[in-house]
Amino acid sequence: MSPETITSYAASALSGPLLLVLAAFACLLLPLFVKALRGTQGLIALGALVVALLFLRRAPSLELNLFHGALLLTPLSAYLWAFAMGALALVVLLSLSRPAAPEDSQGEYYFLLFMATIGFMALVAAGDLFTAFIALELLSLPVYALAGIRRSKPGLEASYKYFMLGAFGSGLTVMGIAILNALYPELSFAALKGASAPALAQAGFLLVISGFAFKTALVPFHMWVPDAYEGAPTQVSAFMAAAVKAGGVVVLWRLFSLFEGGPVLEVFWWLAAITAVTANLMALGQTSLKRLLAYSSVAHAGYIAVAFFGGARGFGAVLYYLPVYAMATIGAFAVALALEKDEKGPKLDDLAGLSKTRPWLAAAMAAFMFSLAGVPPLAGFFAKFYAFAGAVNSGYTGLVVIAIIMSAVSMYYYLKVTVVMYMKPAPADQHPEPLGLTGLVIFLMALGVILAGVLSRPLLTLAIEASRWF
Amino acid sequence: MMEFLSNPLSALILLPAAAALALLAVPERNGALLKNLALLASVLVFAVSVRLYLGFDPSLAAMQFQLDRPWLPAYGIHYYLGIDGISLLMILLTTLLTPIAILASFNYIKEAQRAYYICLLFLEASMIGVFAALDLFAFYLFWEGMLIPMYFLIGVWGGPRRIYAALKFFIYTMAGSVLMLVAILWLVSARHAIDGVWTFSIPALYGTPLEHQAQFWLFAAFALAFAVKVPLFPFHTWLPDAHVEAPTAGSVLLAGVLLKMGVYGYLRLAVPLFPQGAAEFAPWLAVLGVTGIIYGSLVAWTQRDMKKLVAYSSVAHLGIVILGVMAFEPAAVAGAVLQMVNHGLSTGALFLLVGVLYERRHTRMIEDYGGLAKSMPMFSVVLMIVMLSSIGLPGLNGFVGEALILFGSFKVYPWLAGAAVAGVILSAVYMLGMYQAAVFGPLRHTENKILPDLSVREWLYLAPLLLFIVLIGVRPNPLLKLAMPAVNNYITMSQRQTAPVLPGISLSVGRGEEK
Numbered sequence: 001m002s003p004e005t006i007t008s009y010a011a012s013a014l015s016g017p018l019l020l021v022l023a024a025f026a027c028l029l030l031p032l033f034v035k036a037l038r039g040t041q042g043l044i045a046l047g048a049l050v051v052a053l054l055f056l057r058r059a060p061s062l063e064l065n066l067f068h069g070a071l072l073l074t075p076l077s078a079y080l081w082a083f084a085m086g087a088l089a090l091v092v093l094l095s096l097s098r099p100a101a102p103e104d105s106q107g108e109y110y111f112l113l114f115m116a117t118i119g120f121m122a123l124v125a126a127g128d129l130f131t132a133f134i135a136l137e138l139l140s141l142p143v144y145a146l147a148g149i150r151r152s153k154p155g156l157e158a159s160y161k162y163f164m165l166g167a168f169g170s171g172l173t174v175m176g177i178a179i180l181n182a183l184y185p186e187l188s189f190a191a192l193k194g195a196s197a198p199a200l201a202q203a204g205f206l207l208v209i210s211g212f213a214f215k216t217a218l219v220p221f222h223m224w225v226p227d228a229y230e231g232a233p234t235q236v237s238a239f240m241a242a243a244v245k246a247g248g249v250v251v252l253w254r255l256f257s258l259f260e261g262g263p264v265l266e267v268f269w270w271l272a273a274i275t276a277v278t279a280n281l282m283a284l285g286q287t288s289l290k291r292l293l294a295y296s297s298v299a300h301a302g303y304i305a306v307a308f309f310g311g312a313r314g315f316g317a318v319l320y321y322l323p324v325y326a327m328a329t330i331g332a333f334a335v336a337l338a339l340e341k342d343e344k345g346p347k348l349d350d351l352a353g354l355s356k357t358r359p360w361l362a363a364a365m366a367a368f369m370f371s372l373a374g375v376p377p378l379a380g381f382f383a384k385f386y387a388f389a390g391a392v393n394s395g396y397t398g399l400v401v402i403a404i405i406m407s408a409v410s411m412y413y414y415l416k417v418t419v420v421m422y423m424k425p426a427p428a429d430q431h432p433e434p435l436g437l438t439g440l441v442i443f444l445m446a447l448g449v450i451l452a453g454v455l456s457r458p459l460l461t462l463a464i465e466a467s468r469w470f
Numbered sequence: 471m472m473e474f475l476s477n478p479l480s481a482l483i484l485l486p487a488a489a490a491l492a493l494l495a496v497p498e499r500n501g502a503l504l505k506n507l508a509l510l511a512s513v514l515v516f517a518v519s520v521r522l523y524l525g526f527d528p529s530l531a532a533m534q535f536q537l538d539r540p541w542l543p544a545y546g547i548h549y550y551l552g553i554d555g556i557s558l559l560m561i562l563l564t565t566l567l568t569p570i571a572i573l574a575s576f577n578y579i580k581e582a583q584r585a586y587y588i589c590l591l592f593l594e595a596s597m598i599g600v601f602a603a604l605d606l607f608a609f610y611l612f613w614e615g616m617l618i619p620m621y622f623l624i625g626v627w628g629g630p631r632r633i634y635a636a637l638k639f640f641i642y643t644m645a646g647s648v649l650m651l652v653a654i655l656w657l658v659s660a661r662h663a664i665d666g667v668w669t670f671s672i673p674a675l676y677g678t679p680l681e682h683q684a685q686f687w688l689f690a691a692f693a694l695a696f697a698v699k700v701p702l703f704p705f706h707t708w709l710p711d712a713h714v715e716a717p718t719a720g721s722v723l724l725a726g727v728l729l730k731m732g733v734y735g736y737l738r739l740a741v742p743l744f745p746q747g748a749a750e751f752a753p754w755l756a757v758l759g760v761t762g763i764i765y766g767s768l769v770a771w772t773q774r775d776m777k778k779l780v781a782y783s784s785v786a787h788l789g790i791v792i793l794g795v796m797a798f799e800p801a802a803v804a805g806a807v808l809q810m811v812n813h814g815l816s817t818g819a820l821f822l823l824v825g826v827l828y829e830r831r832h833t834r835m836i837e838d839y840g841g842l843a844k845s846m847p848m849f850s851v852v853l854m855i856v857m858l859s860s861i862g863l864p865g866l867n868g869f870v871g872e873a874l875i876l877f878g879s880f881k882v883y884p885w886l887a888g889a890a891v892a893g894v895i896l897s898a899v900y901m902l903g904m905y906q907a908a909v910f911g912p913l914r915h916t917e918n919k920i921l922p923d924l925s926v927r928e929w930l931y932l933a934p935l936l937l938f939i940v941l942i943g944v945r946p947n948p949l950l951k952l953a954m955p956a957v958n959n960y961i962t963m964s965q966r967q968t969a970p971v972l973p974g975i976s977l978s979v980g981r982g983e984e985k
Contacts, residue, residue, distance in 0.1 A: 397652060419633055
């Protein structure tokens with residue numbers, strides 16, 4: 001490729017994030033100065049995203065090294081950036097249909113949401129640990145604030161818990177990076193890959209891994225998840241489950257793939273197994289929909305960690321898993337949003353008789369639940385299948401057996417949602433609000449989980465292509 | 471795109487699915503149109519399956535009507551279909567029972583009719599898919615995909631304890647099947663380690679040289695999934711609940727087709743893929759089968775609920791079938807295949823007849839009836855024929871199958887076959903006991919005096935079953951001839967003792983050290 005085309009590729013690839021930064025500041029500042037624009041922040045945000053999504057191009061097969069290796073533009077980063085912008089667009093649609101932030105905080109809300117997405121984009125493209133850490137903070141800090149943007153009691157509690165534990169996780173990461181930097185002059189992933197790892201380095205890696213395990217919500221670093229998901233505005237919970245988790249997953253994979261064996265992989269093995277077991281058992285007793293989805297999100301982090309053991313093939317599966325999981329979970333949170341009467345979201349019993357009162361909503365929710373549970377022919381089954389196929393192929397049959405048995409256990413709580421919707425009578429007084437744009441999101445996500453499985457070839461091809469560039 | 475419809479197997483899967491989607495467009499309040507469209511679609515599917523039957527060459531042992539298209543090439547997964555005699559019989563059974571089940575639901579289902587018929591049609595598509603798939607992934611997809619419509623059929627339109635029954639059905643079957651998925655993945659990886667090819671094709675995976683220990687565990691994982699579905703004693707506890715709570719059509723399809731999938735799984739997958747593992751497990755599975763015969767019959771004897779009685783009789787009948795399948799003897803296996811069809815017809819008919827009574831009196835307790843011979847003479851005659859077929863009276867279909875199984879398995883497991891005979895006798899005891907209590911004697915309850923006899927619609931769906939019950943009883947040969955090449959294949963494959971070419975491929979359950 002000639003230098004001109006490379007430059008133009010870099011320019012077009014970076015134009016996406018730059019546009020998002022501009023839009024973020026536009027949302028924050030413009031309405032302050034132009035009175036007529038007050039209340040239109042959501043539309044500005046959506047417009048910018050639509051433009052960014054329209055200009056998405058299939059990335060050429062090359063690695064573009066920017067800022068001395070701090071950012072690596074590859075088909076992998078392109079794939080994940082597209083994923084992030086898609087998820088963000090859905091969250092913006094949800095926020096347009098039902099505002100997550102109070103009237104006077106609309107600007108901040110979109111600003112923070114966009115900044116977090118920029119953080120995600122930098123995180124997945126990071127070429128070294130320092131950049132990854134800074135990007136992680138850029139991703140996390142806005143989300144702490146977003147969780148409490150309503151300044152209500154559950155929101156503040158969610159925000160506070162999330163912040164305290166998140167800060168603790170960041171502390172661990174910094175500590176680990178410091179140790180590693182003492183041993184290795186260069187902290188780029190490429191340089192670390194070949195380096196020998198003495199005991200101290202392994203300790204450093206484990207600290208970094210625990211920091212990112214907080215973001216991904218692997219057990220035992222998941223304590224913040226149920227409260228944060230429940231207390232945060234539902235739109236923000238959807239963003240956390242879809243995007244924040246994915247960012248952690250990608251960095252964890254980079255760290256995982258540095259090792260061929262040894263204690264670090266041993267730790268991963270246990271993290272995956274404990275996460276799958278604990279999260280699913282804890283989810284069984286939940287009565288609040290948002291808490292149920294929170295534990296389900298922890299459980300899925302466990303399945304993703306199992307997929308790591310499939311090597312490069314497994315990472316392709318992970319990259320397929322992330323959007324499929326995101327579709328089901330954003331869809332489910334959107335249903336929660338449509339039904340919520342207070343901030344903590346609907347109880348499971350609030351869904352009683354939904355199949356009678358709102359049959360399409362119930363059908364979509366059932367599709368999300370069956371997809372999360374991994375029942376064919378929905379996309380979630382294919383995602384789990386690819387995830388586990390790699391791990392079995394590398395000889396981790398024992399781990400897969402644990403994960404798959406727990407996934408059979410998870411069937412119970414996902415089915416519980418369908419039982420309430422389809423087999424319990426509806427309460428007498430029902431005044432369904434119109435769905436608006438939330439309905440559009442639910443419809444798109446339902447279509448996605450129904451079709452992305454049986455017709456998974458295009459998405460899977462993209463994911464496998466991207467997975468070669470980690 | 472056209473090839474997916476011009477291949478009759480693929481058409482059989484896609485037609486009911488397309489019809490189900492088409493029903494979405496019909497408004498819920500237009501109940502009559504919904505019913506008739508669903509019936510029409512299922513009759514059309516039956517017509518296609520008749521064409522399949524006419525085009526099938528019974529002299530060939532190979533898979534017929536094959537269609538093989540890449541689906542997910544990254545994983546070597548194909549949309550690969552094909553049938554032999556056994557799958558053909560099962561598909562015919564499915565396509566025959568579905569319109570009957572739909573017709574039997576016309577008056578019974580009054581709520582959420584659209585969703586109901588959509589579930590039935592999706593169920594039909596996935597049942598046919600299970601019998602037509604020659605790709606392990608596709609097989610698993612249909613196998614599990616069938617759970618969703620059945621779950622809703624039981625849970626939404628079922629009896630008072632429907633939620634419990636539906637959850638139990640779903641979770642039992644799912645939990646039984648997930649280890650099979652791991653086994654499938656392991657098998658495919660092992661195959662890849664041997665010759666570097668990713669394939670899920672069932673015929674290609676036959677004869678994968680595997681160590682004895684690996685065969686043992688893989689067979690165990692497959693056998694568990696199928697044992698839950700059959701259901702083999704002691705994995706049968708979901709069945710009575712599911713049967714009793716399901717609406718009539720659900721019970722008919724559950725007993726008629728779904729249970730056969732488990733047996734079919736042994737015939738198509740578990741045994742031919744892992745013959746050495748099968749050899750080790752076969753006697754134990756046969757013991758479980760015979761235990762099921764005796765246990766099922768004894769429990770059926772004590773039931774006062776007719777539907778429960780029929781449900782437990784299914785456990786007993788499927789026990790005999792498993793005894794035949796595990797004998798690896800031509801007569802026994804052929805008998806088992808025939809008996810699968812017979813059980814589908816006679817038990818399907820029994821559930822329909824119980825449904826006929828239930829729709830009139832809203833009770834299934836035997837003591838609430840008595841003297842039906844006076845008020846419903848035609849019904850009593852039909853019930854008599856069906857019951858005798860279920861008992862295995864010579865001249866009706868049940869006899870041929872049971873006799874073949876018992877003769878065949880007697881050579882292999884003399885003691886077990888002897889015990890199985892006792893079970894057959896027991897079946898006469900409980901069936902005749904129920905018949906006597908319900909049909910003969912005085913009309914004790916005044917409500918029973920005015921019960922109307924079979925209506926035209928009921929005749930319509932019972933007549934085909936009666937026809938086949940008698941026809942197979944008199945002339946079982948055409949069916950046996952269809953199945954025989956497949957049966958012989960099965961026996962040849964079950965006796966295959968492959969030497970592992972790569973002894974290094976052993977089962978690693980640890981942390982990835984081996985392989």
